[in-house]
Amino acid sequence: MEQKPISELMNLSGKVAIVTGGAMGIGFAIASRLAEAGAKVLIANLNEGKSAAAAAALKERGWNVSSTVADVSVEAQVEAMVAKAVAEFGGVDILVNNAGIYPEKLVMESTKEDFEKIIHVNLLGAFFAAKAAAKQMIAQGRDGKIINITSIDALHPSSVGLAFYDASKHGLWGFTKNLALELAPHNIWVNAIAPGGVLTPGTGLGKPVDPALAAMMEPFLKKIPMCRIADADEIGKVALFLASDLSSYMTGSQIVVDGGVLLA
């Protein structure tokens, strides 16, 4: 096999990427790295203003980025998101299922609706997007990449109060593996990234303004061998690896990016 130069391995020019929940946090960091590598990126998010502002911030850097509103838990909105990428950028080559929620609540205080809400966003949302994007990728007849953002909670619980979240992320990891099997004949590679603690607006990690959150996080932070939480770009860089030719022989894998926390 001919050895490509590194610059070519990471070059995503001519590719179209969709990042769900891409307006902030990990999703924004991923959108940023994919756009920098040359991909045309569609940021999809719940909130129109935030989506547009995120796309504008990346466009200012000279990159080709657009935005749309999509609640991933609503299949019609997810199909419209994929249709927008096709209409605006000519196809879909990379899908990053990043949108996710992690409300904390004890099982003993929760309702069926609490459980359903998390499953609808974190698991069904990834299914809707993967199905719509893969359909498009198969019709295009060229390689595709699907990257699911799971969590270390897909492997091991990080704290009490996240049972439904853990169920959704264990589910997403199982979904990743089986979808990788199903889509391999179409040259669509499906992988996951399992972050540990990452500094994002959602977690408020590193900025413990909420004393309850700070108290909950303290034992978790003490367990991290690298003695710090991650910057969102540290997930963005791994997403670039999985979206690019650097990971050409990978499918059905989950990359843990946790500063060693699962070792502790």
Ligand SMILES: NC(=O)c1ccc[n+]([C@@H]2O[C@H](COP(=O)([O-])OP(=O)(O)OC[C@H]3O[C@@H](n4cnc5c(N)ncnc54)[C@H](O)[C@@H]3O)[C@@H](O)[C@H]2O)c1
């Ligand atoms: N931050 C962490 O420490 C951490 C650790 C492990 C895994 N993760 C996972 O990474 C992903 C991103 O986490 P984050 O910390 O950046 O979150 P965040 O809350 O900072 O940002 C999430 C983004 O997703 C959007 N979103 C939420 N529900 C949506 C929906 N139904 N449809 C479309 N967009 C929606 C939000 O509006 C927001 O822009 C999640 O799947 C989360 O489970 C995060």
